[in-house]
Amino acid sequence: MKAMVLQQAGGVENLIKTDIPVPGVSAQEVLVKVNSISINPVDVFVRANENALRYVLQLEADEQPVILGWDISGVVVQAGSAVRKFRTGDEVFGMVNFMGHGRAYAGYVAAPESHLALKPQNIPHQEAAAATLAALTAYQSLITYANVKPGEKVIIHAAAGGVGHYAVQIAKHLGAHVIGLASGENKHFVLGLGADEFIDYKTQVFEELVKDADVIVDSVNDPAHIERSLNALRPGGRLISLLTFFSDEFNLKLKEKNVSGHRLVVSSDGDQMAEIAAWLEKGVLISHVSGAFSFDELPEAHLRIETRKTRGKIVVNL
Ligand SMILES: NC(=O)c1ccc[n+]([C@@H]2O[C@H](COP(=O)([O-])OP(=O)(O)OC[C@H]3O[C@@H](n4cnc5c(N)ncnc54)[C@H](OP(=O)(O)O)[C@@H]3O)[C@@H](O)[C@H]2O)c1
Structure with a gap:
């Protein structure tokens, strides 16, 4: 099968298209023939950083080949002996083995059935592949950790990006009053997703405009920015950080304001994927794909993500 192997951490020139054997499946896994994959900032980060690569992919010492990627949509072509949810021919999607070695940049992926859901038949593979790591991050931020309730004021930073554009839609679906932040050229896009403000x-200085948010999802990698988010929360609010880790000093500030803080690491979850699938099917959640690349162009998809200016999601079709 074709696969995009990472020779060693570094630039996109280290992503090499090659032919390798189709993986076998364990009892709990299905073999998925991949139609589309999506690319995330973490793909780019681990490609470029050896330590992050070893840590996030949880690589054994000499593990080869190293294949990046976690987000897939495709068709089940083989099911392990203990698989109960899926059969050959089912269209499925999900985030495979995060954190861990997802090996998604390939023609076939062996995936635990517990990480997948049935793909809605009314949306294309690329829109399903898009709504995996980014959509799960939005889901786990807003539902698992922040437990957003109707009427609550929710701030979404980087609202036009992969995570942000799902987070705006999910928060709105939960009945929140949603405030989306982005640069001016994305204003109509963010309001079109359903943001109220x-x-x-x-x-603009958001913490001067809002001082009583119930929930903030902060995806900016900057300790000063997370302090600003804390200033925009009401006492008793919830702060979800996607990047910045909390220092001891910052944890004290959270405590003083009675704010519950969580530094999220997204995790694979097929049940949550099934809820995302239901929303996609009903049009509650829409994947906005702003760039679709061929498999050969996968390195270019990495470069596009590296601009940090993409709107919605970037996908690769096989
Ligand atoms: N902890 C976790 O488990 C987890 C999971 C998923 C993602 N993340 C992290 O969360 C971040 C967002 O992920 P993503 O997939 O949404 O990324 P993305 O799609 O690449 O985000 C692109 C968006 O980020 C915005 N942006 C860039 N720099 C910004 C800044 N300094 N301040 C505010 N907005 C900025 C841009 O908005 P404008 O063009 O409007 O300026 C752009 O629309 C990434 O850094 C990612 O690594 C963490």
Whole structure:
């Protein structure tokens, strides 16, 4: 099968298209013939950083080949002996083995059935592949950790990005009053996702405009930014950080304001994928794919993500 192997951590030139054997499946796994995959900032980060690569993929010492990627949509072509949820021919999607070695940049992927859900028949593979790591991150931030309730004021940073554009839609679906932040050129896109208010983070100071948010999802890698988010929360609010780790000093500030803080690491979950599938099917959640690349162009998809200016999701079709 074709696969995009990472020779060693570094630039996109280290992503090499090659032919390798189709993987076998364990009792709990299905073999998925992949139609589409999606690319995330973490793919780019681990490609470029040896330590992050070893840690996030949980690699054994000499594990080869190293294949990046976690987000897939495709068709089950083989089911392990203990698989109960899926059969050959089912269209499935999900985030495979995060954290761990997902091996998604390939023609076939062996995936635990517990990480997958049936793909809605009314959406294309690329829109399903898009709604995996990014959509699960939005789900786990807003539902698992923040437990957003109707009427609550929710701030979504980087609202036009992969995670952000799902988070705006999910928060709105939960009945929240949603404030989306992005740069000015994304104003209509973010309001079109259902945000009630828009803040241009480049020209406006959000913590001066909002001081009583119930929940904030902060995806900016900057300790000063997470402090600003804390200032925009009401006492007793919830702060979900996707990047910045909390220092001891910051944890004290959270405690003083009675804010519950969580530094999220997204995890594979087929049950949550099934809820995301139901939302996609009903149009509650829509994947906005702003760039679709061929498998040969996968390195270019990495470069696109590296701009940090993409709207919605970037996908690769096989
Ligand atoms: N902890 C976890 O488990 C987890 C899971 C998923 C993602 N993440 C992290 O969360 C971040 C967002 O992920 P993503 O998939 O949404 O990324 P993405 O799709 O690449 O995000 C692109 C968006 O980020 C915005 N942006 C870039 N720099 C910004 C800044 N300094 N301030 C505010 N917005 C900025 C841009 O908005 P404008 O163009 O409007 O400026 C752009 O629309 C990434 O860094 C990712 O690594 C963490």
